[in-house]
Amino acid sequence: MATWKKLIVPIVITPILLLLAYGFKTNPRQVPSPLVGNSAPPFALSSFDGGTTGLEQLRGTAIVLNFWASWCFPACFEEAPALEAAWRAYKDRGVMVLGVDIQDREADAKAFIERFKLSFPNGPDPQGRMSIDYGVYGVPETFFITREGTIHYKHVGAVTTQVLQGKIEEML
């Protein structure tokens, strides 16, 4: 009986500690995307300036697909200049930067584009189909799609120049 009493405490506590250790090891805010390493879902984006583009048309081009919203402050405000700079630096090297404006008003989105002088194509996702197809949780999120159409990397939060440069170079 005494041996059993000595054993019962470690028998009960050890699994609980192991479970807690497993839980503390993982970041609850970071949910890995099942899309990374797989084919990017096809999309068709109608930009605010009237043009249309899609994944099929961009085959052979590395894509930086950024989901944003004008109300997303400060993260979307912080990353907008970095995205514009990346577009200007890499547009002649087979890279396309695309902005997808989600859950937003058109006037506010256009004002945002004007404010940051964004020259890369930006378009709305009125039904949210594209954001659901890409498993978007919130804004901003940025997907790096290779020339072959595979999702190379997903960045959650404001994307920096360093991340943009690094990931684009990896894809080229």
Next chain:
Amino acid sequence: MRNTFLALLIAGVLLARWASAIFGIGLEEQAQLLAAELRCPVCQNLSVGDSPSEMANQMRELVREKLKNGESPEQIRAYFVSRYGEWILLAPKRQGFNWVAWLLPFGAILGGVGVIGFVVHRSVSRSRAPGDAQLPPLDPRYASRLQAELKEWGQ
């Protein structure tokens, strides 16, 4: 013959109504059931069915559209898992490590019942102990006195 036919007809109609009530869930109800199984991505403690957010609303619309297009609930669940991972399911699949989440509560309940049973059993045994336990032999002086007093009471 006519009565038999009438009885069969009534039984058939009742059976069909019963079957449709049990199995024939409407599209809207099916969409609501599916939405209740999905976790809202922007308000993580609510289901897509309960969340008032725009994203949850868009997801509900997508579920309805997919059901209208003839996709089965399994296909729709698989679609959301392929986009968001298993995280999107409020109830984890019954496989692998997920079994811990399914079985631990029952294990804890059983363990608790076991502990309560053990404690109750021990306290009951202790309360009975004085009657059952082997008492030390009575001092002969008190034994003779006890016998004398018992005789006195008996008279």
